[in-house]
Amino acid sequence: MDVRVSGVRKEFDRFPALHDVSLEIKSGELIALLGPSGSGKTTLLRLIAGLESPTEGKVFFGDEDASLKSVQERNVGFVFQHYALFRHMTVIDNVGFGLKVRPSNTRPAKDEIRRRSSELLDFVQLSGLEKRYPAQLSGGQRQRVALARAMAIEPRVLLLDEPFGALDAKVRKELRRWLREIHDKTKHTTVFVTHDQDEALELADRVVVMSQGSIEQVGTPDEVYDKPNSPFVYGFIGESSRLPVRIENGTVWIGEKSLGLKADRPDGDGMLYFRPHDVELVDGSNGCIAGTVVASRRVGATRRVELMVAGAEERIEIGIDADHPATELSGIAFRPRHFRVFARD
Amino acid sequence: MALGFTLAYLALIVLIPLTGLAWRSASLGWAGLWHVATDPRTLNALKISFGTAFVAALINVFFGVVVAWVLVRYRFPGRRIIDAIVDLPFALPTAVAGIALTSIYAKNGWIGRWLDPLGIKVAFTPIGITIALIFVGLPFVVRTVQPVMEEIRTEVEEAAATLGANRFQTITRVLLPGLQPAILTGFALAFARAVGEYGSVIFIAGNLPYVSEIAPLLIVIRLEEFDYAGATAIAAIMLLISFAMLFIINLIQAWSRRRYGYGT
Numbered sequence: 001m002d003v004r005v006s007g008v009r010k011e012f013d014r015f016p017a018l019h020d021v022s023l024e025i026k027s028g029e030l031i032a033l034l035g036p037s038g039s040g041k042t043t044l045l046r047l048i049a050g051l052e053s054p055t056e057g058k059v060f061f062g063d064e065d066a067s068l069k070s071v072q073e074r075n076v077g078f079v080f081q082h083y084a085l086f087r088h089m090t091v092i093d094n095v096g097f098g099l100k101v102r103p104s105n106t107r108p109a110k111d112e113i114r115r116r117s118s119e120l121l122d123f124v125q126l127s128g129l130e131k132r133y134p135a136q137l138s139g140g141q142r143q144r145v146a147l148a149r150a151m152a153i154e155p156r157v158l159l160l161d162e163p164f165g166a167l168d169a170k171v172r173k174e175l176r177r178w179l180r181e182i183h184d185k186t187k188h189t190t191v192f193v194t195h196d197q198d199e200a201l202e203l204a205d206r207v208v209v210m211s212q213g214s215i216e217q218v219g220t221p222d223e224v225y226d227k228p229n230s231p232f233v234y235g236f237i238g239e240s241s242r243l244p245v246r247i248e249n250g251t252v253w254i255g256e257k258s259l260g261l262k263a264d265r266p267d268g269d270g271m272l273y274f275r276p277h278d279v280e281l282v283d284g285s286n287g288c289i290a291g292t293v294v295a296s297r298r299v300g301a302t303r304r305v306e307l308m309v310a311g312a313e314e315r316i317e318i319g320i321d322a323d324h325p326a327t328e329l330s331g332i333a334f335r336p337r338h339f340r341v342f343a344r345d
Numbered sequence: 346m347a348l349g350f351t352l353a354y355l356a357l358i359v360l361i362p363l364t365g366l367a368w369r370s371a372s373l374g375w376a377g378l379w380h381v382a383t384d385p386r387t388l389n390a391l392k393i394s395f396g397t398a399f400v401a402a403l404i405n406v407f408f409g410v411v412v413a414w415v416l417v418r419y420r421f422p423g424r425r426i427i428d429a430i431v432d433l434p435f436a437l438p439t440a441v442a443g444i445a446l447t448s449i450y451a452k453n454g455w456i457g458r459w460l461d462p463l464g465i466k467v468a469f470t471p472i473g474i475t476i477a478l479i480f481v482g483l484p485f486v487v488r489t490v491q492p493v494m495e496e497i498r499t500e501v502e503e504a505a506a507t508l509g510a511n512r513f514q515t516i517t518r519v520l521l522p523g524l525q526p527a528i529l530t531g532f533a534l535a536f537a538r539a540v541g542e543y544g545s546v547i548f549i550a551g552n553l554p555y556v557s558e559i560a561p562l563l564i565v566i567r568l569e570e571f572d573y574a575g576a577t578a579i580a581a582i583m584l585l586i587s588f589a590m591l592f593i594i595n596l597i598q599a600w601s602r603r604r605y606g607y608g609t
Contacts, residue, residue, distance in 0.1 A: 051506070071503075071506045071507055072509050072510070072511060074507075078504065080504060084503070084504040085504075086505075086523070088525070089522075097518075098508035098509055098510075101505075101508065101509050101514045101518070149504075150508075153508055153509060
């Protein structure tokens, strides 16, 4: 089911949570809404579910205007961060709940509900735990039950709000891979909210980066990582270094020195962004950024050095080979392989 | 240490007086006890006491849950005052409550004057007793259910809604079953309190033997007649019935606690 969010604005008590957000989700896609807390990602998810109604704008499921429908009528599967399981019901009753509350003319027979619930429990690898109560399960198991329960109603869209947020790191990684497998098998259109960029990049077909109630960038993990389109995305996804620069005749300058980098911007002040590990070291001092090492530390397989950039009086970080001979106070010159210049804020 | 203290304390406060009660009533012998128990006046008093207490506790469960829900989920001016008013029956001398209720529900009282032409008599009937017992029992239900309700996340209701449950289904299938142990505790407390209530009831009851005479009052009457054995016999019978009922309620509690894994 295609989902289209069109010009949605949402205010809570006059406090704007989303400004004019539009988004198209293709049928069968796995989409991540990624952003820091307060970016409006959960609000957007809840608007799609119908748990909130937009102050302005519309939500479409296919060609149908879902904004006119209640949560109950939208038929969405929603998975909450803290599972929200019904604790007085067994695992299998939790999964079957959505079918049991259907009006009698569309409700499957009791045996059929049972059969489908146990099939789903099988699918989420929880067979054998049908008779347990939620309190008797681990966090990871509970979240699987929550997912099975959401899938039982054959939802048009599957929405997950920080589904792995309450789990420890190891379980989180396992469930992440497992969710991807489930999605590849069922092809449900799926939207999940996360503040964890690794989770978003690893799992999603496309990532929607959000900040302060607006969408900053929508793209594949490669696009948002390799071609961030705003300073925010540069800073939020992956690591970035930045340096105040000046543009003259389409090239980048620091002080009186050209960096030998071309920039597609009008003349004036700008801010150069690049990935610390995506640089090449060069000899000499022309057409490059040169600086003095002021600190150096080992990070995993590489070495991170902090440079005092000549002419800019700014410190930046770059990554170099672990066996590079640079020590404190030695000079290093480099050129970023990929970079972008944005307006200075 | 703490266990020893607890046992000694319970023995001193609860067990020894109750043993004294059993001892005293035993002086009647089985035949005498049976005679007191089957005396129509005793039977009627017990029936009225337990019957009105049961009805009052049931009504308290219904309205107490509603009051608790409003206090937990709604934000309105004066909420704190309403919250404080709920505790009033705890604090107020029950005789004051009885006198106030009697003056309101008597034939010429504020409310009684409108009910009387309809042929509804409240004061000096079991209905009046029930109203007094509702009054004293309300806080027990509200205060046991309220904290449990506060723990229910709105997420659970939202989950039910996304699964297609309407409001009624959410309440009856999701919220109330989750509250059931707390509601049962509240019922037990309100019921136990109502069975033992004396002060507020004797003013509104009218105390007609066989009609509106409660068992605790009958005990006092026997005492005033210096019939100590008779008084303690009625007391022992009340104790037995109360104990049996609370025991059953506790069994249900333990069963549901095991089932839902509360406290984990």
